[in-house]
Amino acid sequence: MDVDKRLLRDADSFAEEVAGFNRGEFIAKVFKTLGIVPERPVSGDASAAGRIQRPAGPRQSLRAGETAGTPRPDVQEEGEATEA
Amino acid sequence: MASQDDRDDDVAVIGQHGVAVDLAASFEALVVDNAAICYRKAYFYCRNHHRAEETAQEAFANLWKAWADEEKRTKIQQRKGYVLNAVRNAFLDYRKNPSRTSEHEQGLVGEGNEGYRVADASTAVIEAQDIRSVRDAVLRLEDDNERNLIYLVYYEDYKVRRAGKELGLSPQRAYRVHERAKERLREMLRHLEEEGG
Numbered sequence: 310m311d312v313d314k315r316l317l318r319d320a321d322s323f324a325e326e327v328a329g330f331n332r333g334e335f336i337a338k339v340f341k342t343l344g345i346v347p348e349r350p351v352s353g354d355a356s357a358a359g360r361i362q363r364p365a366g367p368r369q370s371l372r373a374g375e376t377a378g379t380p381r382p383d384v385q386e387e388g389e390a391t392e393a
Numbered sequence: 394m395a396s397q398d399d400r401d402d403d404v405a406v407i408g409q410h411g412v413a414v415d416l417a418a419s420f421e422a423l424v425v426d427n428a429a430i431c432y433r434k435a436y437f438y439c440r441n442h443h444r445a446e447e448t449a450q451e452a453f454a455n456l457w458k459a460w461a462d463e464e465k466r467t468k469i470q471q472r473k474g475y476v477l478n479a480v481r482n483a484f485l486d487y488r489k490n491p492s493r494t495s496e497h498e499q500g501l502v503g504e505g506n507e508g509y510r511v512a513d514a515s516t517a518v519i520e521a522q523d524i525r526s527v528r529d530a531v532l533r534l535e536d537d538n539e540r541n542l543i544y545l546v547y548y549e550d551y552k553v554r555r556a557g558k559e560l561g562l563s564p565q566r567a568y569r570v571h572e573r574a575k576e577r578l579r580e581m582l583r584h585l586e587e588e589g590g
Contacts, residue, residue: 312575312578312579312582313575315527315582316527316531316543316547316578317547318527319526319527319528319547320547320548320550323433323436323437323528323548324548326436326440327432327433327436329442330429330432330433330436330442332428332429332432335428335432335446335449336424336425336428338446338450339424339428339449339450339453340421340424342450342453342454343420343453343454343457345417345420345421347421
């Protein structure tokens with residue numbers, strides 16, 4: 310069989326295998342793991358191009374380069390962990 | 394109490410043109426845009442939903458670590474190839490660290506259905522003798538551009554030109570890479586055809 314047809318046939322199987330993926334739930338898990346607090350909930354059926362829109366401003370989050378386990382004494386000690 | 398400046402420093406850096414960049418906000422956008430493709434690419438490697446989610450999460454964690462670096466951030470934002478390679482690296486890291494693999498998963502490795510032996514972390518994720526399907530053959534492609542292009546074109550339904558753009562390839566180069574990858578796959582799959590696979 311032609312390699313194109315084999316690839317397309319496998320791609321159909323692949324699409325069925327990943328059809329049960331819950332995008333919204335997964336995104337929520339990623340944000341939780343990284344300590345990022347989105348201002349708007351992410352819809353599970355939003356398009357891939359959908360973006361969370363929100364005004365820029367100070368809020369609680371990890372700095373890029375940090376993980377959820379990284380201490381944040383500058384915030385936690387001063388009780389400034391809540392959003393502005 | 395932390396000053397306003399201190400708190401602003403938590404989320405923003407000054408970008409190339411002197412504009413404050415909200416790192417968390419821009420990263421959120423990256424996650425939202427790429428969550429599904431990262432999961433699917435991870436599943437492409439793992440063939441296990443739970444492990445695919447963990448692998449994709451690890452990929453995002455690694456991307457987040459690099460996010461404060463403007464040069465890296467710009468590259469990641471501009472090309473899906475970086476995101477796809479982050480998934481592959483997370484998968485390889487996951488497989489190289491036995492403590493992160495459950496006994497159940499370790500038991501699956503070698504049965505040929507759920508796991509792959511790592512041939513060489515720098516080149517391939519599957520041994521040549523373990524190729525039993527088209528997907529195995531795609532994973533065996535050692536060139537990042539060939540593997541990612543084939544994945545985007547066939548499994549994510551991108552046009553060759555668009556896939557090439559995501560990988561930083563000119564249209565001409567993308568078509569060449571596409572043809573070369575198919576030729577390699579044809580060669581790898583020849584023995585499966587002979588066996589009626």
